[in-house]
Amino acid sequence: xxxxxxxxxxxxxxxxxxxxxxxxxxxxxxxxxxxxxxxxxxxxxxxxxxxxxxxxxxxxxxxxxxxxxxxxxxxxxxxxxxxxxxxxxxxxxxxxxxxxxxxxxxxxxxxxxxxxxxxxxxxxxxxxxxxxxxxxxxxxxxxxxxxxxxxxxxxxxxxxxxxxxxxxxxxxxxxxxxxxxxxxxxxxxxxxxxxxxxxxxxxxxxxxxxxxxxxxxxxxxxxxxxxxxxxxxxxxxxxxxxxxxxxxxxxxxxxxxxxxxxxxx
Numbered sequence: 001x002x003x004x005x006x007x008x009x010x011x012x013x014x015x016x017x018x019x020x021x022x023x024x025x026x027x028x029x030x031x032x033x034x035x036x037x038x039x040x041x042x043x044x045x046x047x048x049x050x051x052x053x054x055x056x057x058x059x060x061x062x063x064x065x066x067x068x069x070x071x072x073x074x075x076x077x078x079x080x081x082x083x084x085x086x087x088x089x090x091x092x093x094x095x096x097x098x099x100x101x102x103x104x105x106x107x108x109x110x111x112x113x114x115x116x117x118x119x120x121x122x123x124x125x126x127x128x129x130x131x132x133x134x135x136x137x138x139x140x141x142x143x144x145x146x147x148x149x150x151x152x153x154x155x156x157x158x159x160x161x162x163x164x165x166x167x168x169x170x171x172x173x174x175x176x177x178x179x180x181x182x183x184x185x186x187x188x189x190x191x192x193x194x195x196x197x198x199x200x201x202x203x204x205x206x207x208x209x210x211x212x213x214x215x216x217x218x219x220x221x222x223x224x225x226x227x228x229x230x231x232x233x234x235x236x237x238x239x240x241x242x243x244x245x246x247x248x249x250x251x252x253x254x255x256x257x258x259x260x261x262x263x264x265x
Contacts (some may be wrong), residue, residue, distance in 0.1 A: 011114055051089050
């Protein structure tokens with residue numbers, strides 16, 4: 001008789017870019033992750049519900065509803081859940097300061113980790129000039145991304161039939177574009193600068209679907225990744241160490257908990 005793996009419990013979990021309501025959302029994996037991971041506090045770091053996709057074409061299967069219900073159940077059982085809206089769920093920004101089913105909605109938050117570090121928690125779209133200055137271009141890029149995801153699924157269906165593991169064609173294409181690589185660096189630098197302006201030791205964000213933890217710009221930069229392709233979340237351990245968890249069809253994969261290298265005095 002097979003037994004379920006034990007639930008992993010953390011001090012904090014950070015998830016962003018679930019894109020519930022979009023066809024690219026991997027709701028089954030999100031639900032599987034939420035069943036096997038718990039925390040005292042969960043931050044939903046924007047683009048949880050994809051209002052852009054729902055506005056153009058309604059898509060809300062049962063699995064997407066199950067994810068919402070799972071989060072609400074966690075809130076009822078005592079988990080503190082803070083929802084920081086992003087650009088795809090910007091309609092919720094009108095409700096910052098309110099609660100829905102025990103879930104707090106906030107424009108941004110300050111999270112104090114177990115090691116005393118203070119993290120500014122934002123989605124990050126305010127630092128994306130394409131979103132803020134050329135919304136039509138952002139919408140066009142979103143459609144192109146959806147197309148790439150669809151092609152990626154067909155591509156990986158063929159790979160599985162041949163016995164090869166999952167490989168992201170769309171991520172490979174994105175990272176091959178020099179401007180995209182430069183954009184990620186500029187985005188990270190801008191978010192790190194915002195953390196310093198708020199007197200924080202680091203920043204937790206999402207938006208660009210690129211999970212990362214590093215100290216390259218003088219403060220801790222943490223990006224949760226996404227649940228369209230990479231299926232990643234960031235977990236804080238009891239001692240304040242941070243870990244990127246990659247949730248795939250294989251057994252749990254995670255990176256080694258991040259420990260900053262402190263400069264000598």
